[in-house]
Amino acid sequence: MKGLRGIGNHVVGGVWRLGYATRFFLVTLLRSATSFRRFRGLTFREIYFAGVLSLIIIIVSGLFVGMVLALQGYETLQRYGSSEAVGTLVALSLVRELGPVVAALLFASRAGSAMTAEIGLMKATEQISAMEMMAVDPIARVIGPRFWGGVISMPLLAAIFSAMGVFGGYLIAVVLIGVDEGAFWSQMQNAVDFREDIVNGVIKSVVFGVAVTAISLFEGYDAPPTAEGVSRATTRTVVTSSLAILGLDFILTAFMFKGV
Amino acid sequence: MDRTVLDAWVGIFVVVGIAALFILALKVSNSGTTFSTGETYRITAEFDNIGGLKVRAPVKSSGVVVGRVSEIQFDSKKFVARVILTLDKRYEFPKDTSVSILTSGLLGEQYIGLEAGGDTAMLKDGDSLKLTQSAVVLEKLIGQFLYNKAAEGGTTK
CATH class of the missing domain: 1.20.5 (Single alpha-helices involved in coiled-coils or other helix-helix interfaces)
Structure with missing residues (x-):
């Protein structure tokens, strides 16, 4: 009986929290005028923290992911005598899936967790209450710019990731293994379509950017104002956003590539 | 600032x-x-069987990509597949061009091959091609081969 009550409590609490999160998200959107009116003062700084500081990890991981894809792809493809198709393999898997997804996972653990910790700590040290006291809207002043900074940074990071991955694949396949360079690029260009593949990849990364930043900001805003609460919220950000990225990716892929 | x-x-x-x-x-x-930004014209071709042809498959002539398959429909009156090809305006073909569904490599993707005829009139937007050759379906080919073998066996005995 007690266990049953516990389950019910969890479900009701979860739905309640989801509703609160949705309202938080909508309010952020409604009050985001400030982020654009004071774009250089507020949002620019957040693009720096979310985007520029994530550049190194995105570039390095993109390069390595592309290199591994090329090595593994070559290993399998050469058994069927079509090692030139390694360019197609690397480019399609990066542009369609790995670029947006892995970049978003890295973004969630690099920038998302930092956002949660920062806002959680602001709340714990009562900076947010102080702002409210001074009639400064914390959603417009603190949450909005971070949200838009993240949403703007994410597609750029995903594009950089994919481009670096293709370059890494080129390094391994053409420079190291010696696949014909012309065939590598031309087969890639034959198979990758601008609208079907690249634009869809960008759409994916925008959706992931919205999801990851919204989750990170909400977890920070909703964190209990203690050291333990902030640390738990940070963990939850990474777990929830990773799950959200993978789940959304499945749904988006099912919509985008069902006919192919 | x-x-x-x-x-x-x-x-x-x-x-x-x-x-x-x-x-x-x-x-x-x-x-x-690709020519997607350039001007194009559309040609219809009817096939008994298109095999594994897909939308966006290339249309090639002498191995050069001259267009793409833009639509595949089923004609429920004549019971044939109607394939609409979008060709680049730069490439013109005679009216009696023959069109066939080919496979690149042994197991590769299927594409459409155009072979120019000798007509002096050129294809225009909305024309349809008469000389079509369907895709080779492996099962039918093997079935025919076995059938012929059996028929041969019957006559020699």
Whole structure:
């Protein structure tokens, strides 16, 4: 009986929290005028923290992911005598899936967790209450710019990731293994379509950017104002956003590539 | 408002990100090499069987891509497949061009091959091609082969 009550409590609490999160998200959107009116003062700084500081990890991981894809792809493809198709393999898997997804996972653990910790700590040290006291809207002043900074940074990071991955694949396949360079690029260009593949990849990364930043900001805003609460919220950000990225990716892929 | 180091970094980030998008668009995808921006015309062809032909499959003549398959429909009156090809305006073909569904490599993707005829009149937008050759279906081919073998066996005995 007690266990049953516990389950019910969890479900009701979860739905309640989801509703609160949705309202938080909508309010952020409604009050985001400030982020654009004071774009250089507020949002620019957040693009720096979310985007520029994530550049190194995105570039390095993109390069390595592309290199591994090329090595593994070559290993399998050469058994069927079509090692030139390694360019197609690397480019399609990066542009369609790995670029947006892995970049978003890295973004969630690099920038998302930092956002949660920062806002959680602001709340714990009562900076947010102080702002409210001074009639400064914390959603417009603190949450909005971070949200838009993240949403703007994410597609750029995903594009950089994919481009670096293709370059890494080129390094391994053409420079190291010696696949014909012309065939590598031309087969890639034959198979990758601008609208079907690249634009869809960008759409994916925008959706992931919205999801990851919204989750990170909400977890920070909703964190209990203690050291333990902030640390738990940070963990939850990474777990929830990773799950959200993978789940959304499945749904988006099912919509985008069902006919192919 | 003064310029800061932060501005420079954000500027570099945005430039690199947009450059990456451009590289993906121009170097990795086929947007730079296809005719999708140029003028096109549409040709219809009817096939008994299109095999595994898909929309966006290339249309080639002498191995050069001259267009793409833009639509595949089923004609429920004549019970044939109607394939609509979008060809580049730069390439013109005679009216009696023959069209066949071919396979690149042994197990590769299927594409449409055009073979120019000798007619002096050229194809126009909305024309349909009469000389079509369906895709080779492996099961039918093997079935026919076995049937012929059996028939041979019957006559010699």
